[in-house]
Amino acid sequence: MVLTVCPAVNRRRISHSVSVSAASWLDAGAVTGMGAAHHSHAGASIPNFLGYGCPAVRHPVRLTTPEAAAKRQPMTAHKSGDPTTLNRLYGRSKGKPLRAGQQTLVDDLLPQIAVPPEGEVTAERLFGHACPLHFEIGFGGGEHMAARADMLPDHGFVGAEPFVNGVAQALVHVSGDHGVHPQLGNVRIHHGDALDVLQRIPDGALSFLYLLHPDPWPKARHAKRRMMNDGPVDLFAAKLRPGGEFRFGTDHPVYVRHALMVMRRHRHQFDWLIEKPGDFQVRPGGWPETRYEHKARTVYGHEVWYFRYRRRA
Numbered sequence: 001m002v003l004t005v006c007p008a009v010n011r012r013r014i015s016h017s018v019s020v021s022a023a024s025w026l027d028a029g030a031v032t033g034m035g036a037a038h039h040s041h042a043g044a045s046i047p048n049f050l051g052y053g054c055p056a057v058r059h060p061v062r063l064t065t066p067e068a069a070a071k072r073q074p075m076t077a078h079k080s081g082d083p084t085t086l087n088r089l090y091g092r093s094k095g096k097p098l099r100a101g102q103q104t105l106v107d108d109l110l111p112q113i114a115v116p117p118e119g120e121v122t123a124e125r126l127f128g129h130a131c132p133l134h135f136e137i138g139f140g141g142g143e144h145m146a147a148r149a150d151m152l153p154d155h156g157f158v159g160a161e162p163f164v165n166g167v168a169q170a171l172v173h174v175s176g177d178h179g180v181h182p183q184l185g186n187v188r189i190h191h192g193d194a195l196d197v198l199q200r201i202p203d204g205a206l207s208f209l210y211l212l213h214p215d216p217w218p219k220a221r222h223a224k225r226r227m228m229n230d231g232p233v234d235l236f237a238a239k240l241r242p243g244g245e246f247r248f249g250t251d252h253p254v255y256v257r258h259a260l261m262v263m264r265r266h267r268h269q270f271d272w273l274i275e276k277p278g279d280f281q282v283r284p285g286g287w288p289e290t291r292y293e294h295k296a297r298t299v300y301g302h303e304v305w306y307f308r309y310r311r312r313a
């Protein structure tokens with residue numbers, strides 16, 4: 001058990017957390033707590049989501065050896081190709097026409113806070129000074145990014161989002177929500193593919209990386225489009241500093257199963273920060289709700305799962 005040494009957010013809670021690698025946690029049968037989580041998507045439920053069987057209370061989890069695991073048939077997540085190699089964007093780039101105020105922000109504010117189109121992306125270049133750097137992939141309407149930036153004014157935040165309506169909403173938050181809040185000076189935005197920017201961040205320069213409710217691409221044949229795949233996760237590992245944190249959230253049972261399989265292959269790079277079964281069902285401190293997450297809970301009645309991984313030294 002390794003005590004976490006973690007960044008400023010919610011120190012009391014984090015200082016008590018213990019890192020357990022995903023493998024030891026799952027292989028030891030600690031997955032039993034996942035049995036408590038049920039999901040309303042198409043009758044899917046968490047108990048079988050790792051293929052590790054049902055809660056130990058009724059059916060003990062079968063322990064597996066690395067040799068046995070290696071002999072298993074590759075799963076869909078192993079299909080060749082992923083967002084880093086496909087090098088293309090899927091999904092919408094625009095929706096409803098922007099309102100006049102949003103268009104003005106896109107025309108006037110975005111150029112002032114846009115990530116430069118070329119060259120290294122460093123805190124010094126973006127903010128004029130060194131500071132802990134956070135990166136959010138696919139920020140949607142920017143609620144989480146803005147709330148985090150407000151919480152940590154001495155840190156620098158970079159967000160990437162190809163959907164222009166999301167960028168426009170984020171600009172509203174950055175500009176102070178029509179005078180409700182002060183303007184946020186510590187946010188930079190890339191209107192486009194997160195991987196384009198991530199590749200330009202020097203290795204080890206990120207303190208936090210967020211992937212919140214990525215597009216699930218639930219069909220197996222689209223698995224390679226999922227952001228949580230080996231290529232992107234290797235990139236996340238390269239860009240995070242040792243001790244840096246990768247936060248991932250989803251409400252999608254197919255995606256969570258896929259993501260945990262992928263992260264299991266990256267145990268040499270990441271420790272899953274979890275104290276006990278069920279922790280991943282509770283929103284950690286310093287993790288503001290995203291717009292998508294709010295809708296998933298309130299409109300669709302979905303459960304949401306939260307994962308924190310620490311970059312190993």
Ligand SMILES: C[S@@+](CC[C@H](N)C(=O)[O-])C[C@H]1O[C@@H](n2cnc3c(N)ncnc32)[C@H](O)[C@@H]1O
Pocket residue numbers: 089090091092137138139140141160161162163166192193194195212213214215290291292293
């Ligand atoms: C389901 S939405 C979630 C948005 C937001 N994170 C939230 O939780 O409200 C997924 C978002 O990822 C964005 N996205 C998809 N591919 C992306 C990429 N390659 N780079 C950055 N964002 C991407 C989409 O445009 C979309 O806004």
